[in-house]
Amino acid sequence: MRRQTTAGRGARTRRRAGRVIRVRLLTGRVTLALCLIGGVAGCVNVPTGGRVGSGQAAERAGPVDDPYVRLIPVPPGKDWLPNEIVQGFLTASASFDDEHAVAKMYLAPRVSWEPDPKPSVTVYEGALNVGSPTAGGQGGGVKIQVTGRRLGTIGRDGQYQAIAGKVDESFELGKDAHGQWRITRLPDGLQAGLLLGQRDVDRAFRTLNLYFFVPDGTVLVPNPIFLPLINRRELPSQLVRAVLSGPTSWLREAVRTEFPPGTQLLDDRVDVTEGVATVNLSKQAAGGSLSGMSAQLMWTLRQLPEVTRMRLEIDGEPVNPPGVGATQMPHDWRINDADLTRRPAIYLSAADGQLQTLNGDRVDPVGQPGAFRLFEPAVSLDQEYVAGLTEARDTVLAGDIGGSPPGRVLRAPAPGGRFISPSWDRLGTLWMVENRRGGSRLWVREQGKAPTEIHKWELRGRSVKALRIARDGVRVAAIVETGGHEQIQMGRIVRGPGGVAGVSNFLPISSELLNAKDLAWRNADELAVLGSTQRQPQMVPYQVPVSGGQIRPVGTGGGDMISITALPHSPLLVGMRTEDRGKSVARICSQRDENDPISEWNCFASGHDPSYPG
Numbered sequence: 001m002r003r004q005t006t007a008g009r010g011a012r013t014r015r016r017a018g019r020v021i022r023v024r025l026l027t028g029r030v031t032l033a034l035c036l037i038g039g040v041a042g043c044v045n046v047p048t049g050g051r052v053g054s055g056q057a058a059e060r061a062g063p064v065d066d067p068y069v070r071l072i073p074v075p076p077g078k079d080w081l082p083n084e085i086v087q088g089f090l091t092a093s094a095s096f097d098d099e100h101a102v103a104k105m106y107l108a109p110r111v112s113w114e115p116d117p118k119p120s121v122t123v124y125e126g127a128l129n130v131g132s133p134t135a136g137g138q139g140g141g142v143k144i145q146v147t148g149r150r151l152g153t154i155g156r157d158g159q160y161q162a163i164a165g166k167v168d169e170s171f172e173l174g175k176d177a178h179g180q181w182r183i184t185r186l187p188d189g190l191q192a193g194l195l196l197g198q199r200d201v202d203r204a205f206r207t208l209n210l211y212f213f214v215p216d217g218t219v220l221v222p223n224p225i226f227l228p229l230i231n232r233r234e235l236p237s238q239l240v241r242a243v244l245s246g247p248t249s250w251l252r253e254a255v256r257t258e259f260p261p262g263t264q265l266l267d268d269r270v271d272v273t274e275g276v277a278t279v280n281l282s283k284q285a286a287g288g289s290l291s292g293m294s295a296q297l298m299w300t301l302r303q304l305p306e307v308t309r310m311r312l313e314i315d316g317e318p319v320n321p322p323g324v325g326a327t328q329m330p331h332d333w334r335i336n337d338a339d340l341t342r343r344p345a346i347y348l349s350a351a352d353g354q355l356q357t358l359n360g361d362r363v364d365p366v367g368q369p370g371a372f373r374l375f376e377p378a379v380s381l382d383q384e385y386v387a388g389l390t391e392a393r394d395t396v397l398a399g400d401i402g403g404s405p406p407g408r409v410l411r412a413p414a415p416g417g418r419f420i421s422p423s424w425d426r427l428g429t430l431w432m433v434e435n436r437r438g439g440s441r442l443w444v445r446e447q448g449k450a451p452t453e454i455h456k457w458e459l460r461g462r463s464v465k466a467l468r469i470a471r472d473g474v475r476v477a478a479i480v481e482t483g484g485h486e487q488i489q490m491g492r493i494v495r496g497p498g499g500v501a502g503v504s505n506f507l508p509i510s511s512e513l514l515n516a517k518d519l520a521w522r523n524a525d526e527l528a529v530l531g532s533t534q535r536q537p538q539m540v541p542y543q544v545p546v547s548g549g550q551i552r553p554v555g556t557g558g559g560d561m562i563s564i565t566a567l568p569h570s571p572l573l574v575g576m577r578t579e580d581r582g583k584s585v586a587r588i589c590s591q592r593d594e595n596d597p598i599s600e601w602n603c604f605a606s607g608h609d610p611s612y613p614g
Contacts, residue, residue, distance in 0.1 A: 094200040120193035121154040141174035158225025159248035211299040212255035219338040236270040258292030275308035290321040338472040339568040348607035376421035456502025520566040528566035567612040
């Protein structure tokens with residue numbers, strides 16, 4: 001495309017001021033390099049597959065304060081051709097300055113385009129193909145077809161969804177009164193939205209969590225959103241406005257907020273002075289729970305390094321939740337952390353199915369030898385109950401860990417039905433998936449009740465290889481067979497007065513993993529998955545953010561890995577088969593150094609299916 005003739009033609013200028021790097025673009029073709037210009041480290045990664053289900057917890061904060069790379073686009077040049085006008089518009093639309101003022105210069109005067117302040121975004125991979133002009137525009141104009149590979153979308157509420165497919169959009173152009181080509185009609189999908197490359201989103205957006213309560217109001221659930229970073233100083237205000245507007249559409253039916261309807265941020269800003277964020281809410285907040293509102297605000301704001309404390313006001317008057325000082329701190333609301341755990345025992349199965357506990361390098365049986373004979377065991381979060389399968393995998397057994405041997409809970413009612421390893425939620429409910437020809441069925445058993453089938457089960461037509469309930473009890477991760485391979489998906493659990501009402505809205509997390517054997521929740525934001533990729537066909541452990549962000553391999557070396565388990569603040573464990581004097585031996589292994597992601601695996605005990613509670 002033609003470039004403007006300037007003294008510094010082709011140059012890019014940069015400067016650091018207030019952690020802003022400005023990059024002057026004279027062509028849209030350098031947009032994809034912006035994350036590298038100026039040595040910007042740790043750019044936020046747009047998912048290459050999946051959806052945003054959770055961002056980073058505060059103690060694992062993402063690159064909120066990476067230097068913001070400001071794109072300074074150029075207006076259309078004299079006598080630019082139609083395809084150059086379309087390319088210039090796409091490049092300029094990646095700049096949020098002055099409400100996309102430069103991008104609007106590429107539009108005919110009668111074309112309305114208002115993507116701010118919460119744009120819907122179609123995210124594409126790599127570069128778009130801007131075609132040559134063809135006849136067909138109104139009034140003797142032309143059409144330009146733009147094609148590429150779509151990664152996903154960001155909704156107006158900031159929710160990312162990986163909807164892989166094609167970009168195929170048609171622009172119409174005509175000449176203005178000065179004989180210059182301008183866009184006379186935008187594609188339907190861009191009437192109030194943006195078409196941005198992956199690296200443009202990495203540069204201009206930040207992924208941060210909003211926090212909402214589970215239905216019983218005890219623990220908080222992270223709900224990540226993509227926020228356009230127009231002004232770093234405005235980020236605290238953006239976050240508070242976002243949490244006041246409620247959860248994203250994906251999570252809305254599964255959680256609750258403590259802010260009464262109509263609650264607003266007064267003066268439309270949050271003042272942060274010497275680490276204290278002052279949040280002044282409108283009078284509607286007086287009808288809400290001070291503790292609940294404070295917990296949601298503190299958990300959301302603590303992701304920002306400049307916020308260490310918070311002062312809450314309603315209509316200009318300071319208010320304090322019971323038992324909390326005038327300035328609140330993050331530890332005031334640790335009670336709402338679903339990841340709070342005491343260091344639990346590690347459970348595993350012997351070759352004959354005997355349930356055992358692992359204490360250091362010593363293995364002890366649970367109960368009398370032969371009494372607790374289970375395969376693929378799962379222990380409740382309070383470590384009071386255990387469940388597992390018979391060797392044929394057609395029956396689920398469960399019982400009190402300190403009492404009588406486990407009894408039958410559910411036998412597969414369908415011929416040929418087989419169960420996968422069960423899972424417990426924080427309420428003590430046992431979750432069981434039965435695979436059968438043509439799909440799967442979901443069963444739950446609440447304490448003291450008979451098993452019931454959940455009929456609103458979105459994966460009914462799919463085979464499910466693994467299922468684990470998040471410690472918040474609202475989200476569920478699963479390995480689902482689809483399209484000839486296994487895919488990691490996450491769904492939401494909706495509860496009603498009678499218990500679980502349905503499990504639905506399953507969306508893929510990552511398209512990088514081609515196959516997977518097992519998974520576990522490592523913390524509220526991340527899964528541990530035993531899987532393979534195109535580059536690494538061997539099954540190895542990966543850290544997989546449920547936000548759909550970039551996956552990371554864990555550990556180096558090892559044998560044939562079969563299963564995986566994880567717990568917050570605890571070593572990652574895998575069940576592995578290794579060769580010992582020509583024989584295959586089942587071992588339990590962990591990393592030699594759990595703080596080093598590439599540390600080798602150390603196998604220290606014999607057994608199958610290591611399991612933390614959950």
